Amino acid sequence: MGKTINIRRGFDIKLKGAADKTISELPTSDVVAVKPPDFTGVVPKLLVNPGDDVVAGQPLFFDKNRPNLRFPSPVSGEVAEVVRGAKRRILEVRILADRKDIRYKEFPKADPASLDRAKVIEQLVDSGCWQYIRQRPYSIIADPVDMPKAVFVSCFDSAPMAPDMGYVVNLDKENFQAGLQALNVLANGQLHVGVRDGADGQVSDSDIAVVPADRIHHFRGPHPAGNVGVQIHHVNPIKKDEMVWTVNIQDVIIIGRLFREGRFRADRVFALTGSCVNEPQYFQAVTGQRMSTVLNGRLNSDHCRVIQGNVLTGKKSSSDDFLSFYTNQITVIPEGDQPEFFGWLLPGFKKLSLSRTFFSWLAPNRVYDLDTNMHGEERAFVISGQYDRVLPMNIYPVYLLKAILARDIERMEQLGIYEVAEEDFALCEFVCTSKINVQEIVAEGLAYMQTEG
Amino acid sequence: MKFLQNIVDSVKPHFVKGGRFEKLYPVFEAFETFLFVPGETTSHGVHVRDAMDMKRTMMAVILALIPATLFGMWNVGYQHYLAFGMEATLMENFMFGFWKVLPIIIVSYAVGLGVEFAFSALRGHPVSEGYLVTGLLIPLTLPVTIPLWMVALAAVFCTLLGKEIFGGTGMNFMNPALLARAFLFFAFPAFMSGDIWTDLSPEAGHAVVDAFSGATNLVAFDANFHNVQSASDMFWGFEQGSIGETSAAACLIGALILIITGVGSWRIIVSACLGALLMGLTLNMVAPADLPNHAMHTPAYYHLLIGSFAFGVVFMATDPVSAAQTEKGKWIYGLLIGAFTVILRVFNPAYPEGVMLSILLMNVFAPLIDHIVVEQHIKSRLKRA
Numbered sequence: 001m002g003k004t005i006n007i008r009r010g011f012d013i014k015l016k017g018a019a020d021k022t023i024s025e026l027p028t029s030d031v032v033a034v035k036p037p038d039f040t041g042v043v044p045k046l047l048v049n050p051g052d053d054v055v056a057g058q059p060l061f062f063d064k065n066r067p068n069l070r071f072p073s074p075v076s077g078e079v080a081e082v083v084r085g086a087k088r089r090i091l092e093v094r095i096l097a098d099r100k101d102i103r104y105k106e107f108p109k110a111d112p113a114s115l116d117r118a119k120v121i122e123q124l125v126d127s128g129c130w131q132y133i134r135q136r137p138y139s140i141i142a143d144p145v146d147m148p149k150a151v152f153v154s155c156f157d158s159a160p161m162a163p164d165m166g167y168v169v170n171l172d173k174e175n176f177q178a179g180l181q182a183l184n185v186l187a188n189g190q191l192h193v194g195v196r197d198g199a200d201g202q203v204s205d206s207d208i209a210v211v212p213a214d215r216i217h218h219f220r221g222p223h224p225a226g227n228v229g230v231q232i233h234h235v236n237p238i239k240k241d242e243m244v245w246t247v248n249i250q251d252v253i254i255i256g257r258l259f260r261e262g263r264f265r266a267d268r269v270f271a272l273t274g275s276c277v278n279e280p281q282y283f284q285a286v287t288g289q290r291m292s293t294v295l296n297g298r299l300n301s302d303h304c305r306v307i308q309g310n311v312l313t314g315k316k317s318s319s320d321d322f323l324s325f326y327t328n329q330i331t332v333i334p335e336g337d338q339p340e341f342f343g344w345l346l347p348g349f350k351k352l353s354l355s356r357t358f359f360s361w362l363a364p365n366r367v368y369d370l371d372t373n374m375h376g377e378e379r380a381f382v383i384s385g386q387y388d389r390v391l392p393m394n395i396y397p398v399y400l401l402k403a404i405l406a407r408d409i410e411r412m413e414q415l416g417i418y419e420v421a422e423e424d425f426a427l428c429e430f431v432c433t434s435k436i437n438v439q440e441i442v443a444e445g446l447a448y449m450q451t452e453g
Numbered sequence: 454m455k456f457l458q459n460i461v462d463s464v465k466p467h468f469v470k471g472g473r474f475e476k477l478y479p480v481f482e483a484f485e486t487f488l489f490v491p492g493e494t495t496s497h498g499v500h501v502r503d504a505m506d507m508k509r510t511m512m513a514v515i516l517a518l519i520p521a522t523l524f525g526m527w528n529v530g531y532q533h534y535l536a537f538g539m540e541a542t543l544m545e546n547f548m549f550g551f552w553k554v555l556p557i558i559i560v561s562y563a564v565g566l567g568v569e570f571a572f573s574a575l576r577g578h579p580v581s582e583g584y585l586v587t588g589l590l591i592p593l594t595l596p597v598t599i600p601l602w603m604v605a606l607a608a609v610f611c612t613l614l615g616k617e618i619f620g621g622t623g624m625n626f627m628n629p630a631l632l633a634r635a636f637l638f639f640a641f642p643a644f645m646s647g648d649i650w651t652d653l654s655p656e657a658g659h660a661v662v663d664a665f666s667g668a669t670n671l672v673a674f675d676a677n678f679h680n681v682q683s684a685s686d687m688f689w690g691f692e693q694g695s696i697g698e699t700s701a702a703a704c705l706i707g708a709l710i711l712i713i714t715g716v717g718s719w720r721i722i723v724s725a726c727l728g729a730l731l732m733g734l735t736l737n738m739v740a741p742a743d744l745p746n747h748a749m750h751t752p753a754y755y756h757l758l759i760g761s762f763a764f765g766v767v768f769m770a771t772d773p774v775s776a777a778q779t780e781k782g783k784w785i786y787g788l789l790i791g792a793f794t795v796i797l798r799v800f801n802p803a804y805p806e807g808v809m810l811s812i813l814l815m816n817v818f819a820p821l822i823d824h825i826v827v828e829q830h831i832k833s834r835l836k837r838a
């Protein structure tokens with residue numbers, strides 16, 4: 001067992017509405033959609049037309065810049081509609097799903113441990129599962145021809161009200177183990193996993209037995225300890241010209257199904273959380289499921305913000321939307337569009353702040369019901385040292401952000417742009433007194449480095 | 454508060470784009486956001502935000518300044534009645550000072566905010582909250598005898614040349630309030646040094662007592678450090694000086710508020726005190742033995758109590774914009790402020806108030822300190838793993 005890594009900097013936002021450990025299966029909705037904008041940097045080219053019959057696992061579109069990157073349909077049925085936005089950008093490919101039995105495209109079944117690396121890559125690419133293999137730097141979908149120095153999987157999610165990954169994995173153990181085996185082959189044995197130290201209900205040791213003990217890393221501490229970027233930084237930091245691949249834990253399960261069951265079965269477990277939800281719990285549904293089937297009748301207010309993901313990194317959504325490809329969690333919190341009289345002057349017993357200017361700091365265990373209010377207006381950088389308290393990396397966040405704003409490639413490199421993703425800076429954005437959109441700046445920097453660097 | 458909200462909502466159309474007073478929108482916005490934290494919600498990125506904002510930050514600093522302000526008002530009265538040899542109650546002392554200090558504060562705020570609002574309307578950028586603190590800091594660094602027009606001039610100078618020409622709060626590289634004081638200090642030396650520290654407005658039937666001297670401890674200390682007041686008087690602040698700076702105790706309360714709320718950097722406060730103590734001790738060691746009254750012999754801890762060291766370190770040096778921004782840089786920045794203050798005081802009698810100059814000097818050097826720290830950081834990143 002590797003030694004425990006103690007993450008000291010960070011912060012757990014304690015919110016009302018964590019999910020109970022009960023699970024309901026949702027029947028597939030009439031219409032299921034795949035949304036190309038979920039995949040950053042991908043320029044979609046369609047492979048199907050409305051009216052075509054598709055089976056689950058059959059590619060719907062590919063990336064213009066990387067033709068072998070194909071995106072499969074999660075269900076079988078008839079392509080109903082291609083929804084386009086401005087400049088004919090493809091927003092959704094909608095499919096009228098088969099209500100009864102999903103027909104799957106067949107792939108060879110095999111024990112991934114017995115395959116060689118080329119075969120594993122081939123099957124992942126053929127089936128469209130390659131989209132789950134992401135790379136750092138840049139936090140984008142990896143390129144199969146590259147050879148990463150390691151593959152990392154974070155086995156816990158430390159974000160606010162995040163689903164308990166131990167619970168999720170327990171529902172589909174064998175496929176999870178098969179997925180890890182496939183990744184181990186892909187990594188040439190350099191598969192690392194990060195687990196939470198000593199917490200209940202986490203991924204158990206037997207589930208990750210395929211990984212050698214010295215590549216299992218134990219983490220202790222507040223969010224963002226569960227972010228794979230933070231874990232890589234503490235275990236095996238990425239230097240210039242190096243590359244690490246990462247896979248989300250739930251996608252490991254889908255990869256496992258591909259090898260064990262020989263089909264692309266993309267249903268996932270997600271937690272419906274937040275203070276606007278009547279009974280927060282887990283659901284199982286197919287990727288691309290209509291959100292209304294999840295939300296209808298389960299919310300206690302109609303004036304709320306629906307988020308695919310957690311409150312820090314999630315995307316704004318609505319009941320007309322569809323479940324995204326990487327979603328593990330749906331959060332619903334109240335909208336905070338009410339002005340507050342002298343809000344900046346009140347003692348603030350019920351307001352969450354890392355600064356101790358609100359008296360709520362006297363009650364560290366309080367669970368909050370936060371809304372989406374900005375709590376102030378955007379200003380120039382004034383307060384220093386704020387971001388450092390919540391970014392557990394050997395990185396000077398403000399200097400990196402300034403280098404990004406100045407589009408200074410050399411400086412960005414020196415200050416660690418290769419190691420970070422937007423999600424790692426989410427807490428910086430949360431604490432920012434000047435209300436700066438930190439994640440947006442980081443995303444700009446990553447995109448700029450990709451094109452110019 | 455629906456009533457106020459209705460008023461604000463009803464006049465808003467005149468100020469938004471296309472309205473009659475669209476040019477004054479930043480002014481309107483400043484008042485609106487002063488009254489109400491706006492109902493604006495997060496649009497992308499994180500969906501929840503920390504409740505902290507710039508107004509709250511500035512409010513915490515003002516709160517920390519209140520003990521120094523109240524004590525300063527009392528002390529103005531106390532010094533006044535002392536000079537005339539009159540007995541006065543706590544309340545009499547305070548009310549005398551209150552009526553002397555209040556106009557200075559009002560002028561400082563009115564003029565400074567006026568310039569700030571005009572600038573924002575002209576440039577179309579939102580009014581920043583920085584002046585809420587600066588407007589109170591300026592009066593506290595001035596002697597009570599200062600003519601009001603000089604306060605106004607200082608406020609204008611500080612807002613224009615201290616801040617707005619660089620782009621507003623957050624862009625300035627020197628502390629605006631301290632810059633204002635330095636400006637007055639060099640432009641009107643007669644009003645900023647000498648026998649100006651006590652308000653000697655005549656009292657019917659009383660004359661200034663014979664023992665009265667207008668010299669502050671800083672002046673006394675250069676001639677013969679034994680002549681300064683007792684350490685306890687200096688700590689509590691029963692001495693002459695600028696309005697808000699005499700009491701180290703009041704500054705200590707302020708420092709506690711800043712450190713507990715996390716608004717002021719404890720690193721800067723602690724390291725500046727350390728710097729002064731270390732430099733004081735060093736000078737003690739090398740002090741000439743044949744000159745027992747030389748300022749170099751001053752006990753090191755006196756430097757923390759004399760003059761406005763405490764006030765400067767707690768409220769000026771910790772200004773996050775003009776201080777060093779890296780955590781390591783803050784240590785260096787603070788240590789140097791402390792050390793330079795003592796050196797200036799001891800070796801340069803022309804500028805007894807070393808803390809003002811050394812903070813301004815280190816404001817200028819802060820980006821360089823940060824640069825060195827960041828370069829070291831980059832080197833360590835390259836070496837790692």
